[in-house]
Amino acid sequence: MARKKKVRSIVQEFDDYFGTGTLEDWQRLCHDVGLEGYYGSITQCRKALRTVHVNIRDLLEAVKQxxxxxxxxxxxxxxAYTVNTRKFYPLSKVKEMGPVKVLLRNML
Incomplete structure (x- = not known):
């Protein structure tokens, strides 16, 4: 039961952070992960984010701080870091075209 609560918590936390998915939300995400420059469309943001390797849970913690x-x-x-720290994002909660999908990396 505690694990389910933790999963819900991390998913809700990311959803609260990201917002509704406007261009401004995507641009904020690019900025928050340290991408410099201007991204004028969601597509440009997606492409740029594919080059970034960050742990989603660490991202949320860093933004808070x-x-x-x-x-x-x-x-x-x-x-390797994610496996060692066990800071996973639940795959079952990934939305097909959402920002988490862009940030996720294959763990196998």
Whole structure:
């Protein structure tokens, strides 16, 4: 039961952070993960975010503290970190075209 509550909590926390999915929400996400430059469309934001390797839970914590999250040089480094810290985002809660989908990396 505690695990389900934790899953709901992280999903709700990201949903609250991200907002409704406007261009401004996507631009804020780009900024918060440390991407510089201007992204004039959601498509541009998506493409840019695919190059960023951050742990979603760490991202949320960093935003709360007014900091940038740790960025990893590769997906493999992010995967190793995520497995070691067990800071996973529940796959069953990923929306097909949402921001979490863009940030997720294959853990296998």
């Amino acid at each position: 007014g900091e940038k999250p740790r960025r990893f040089a590769s997906a493999a480094q992010l995967v």
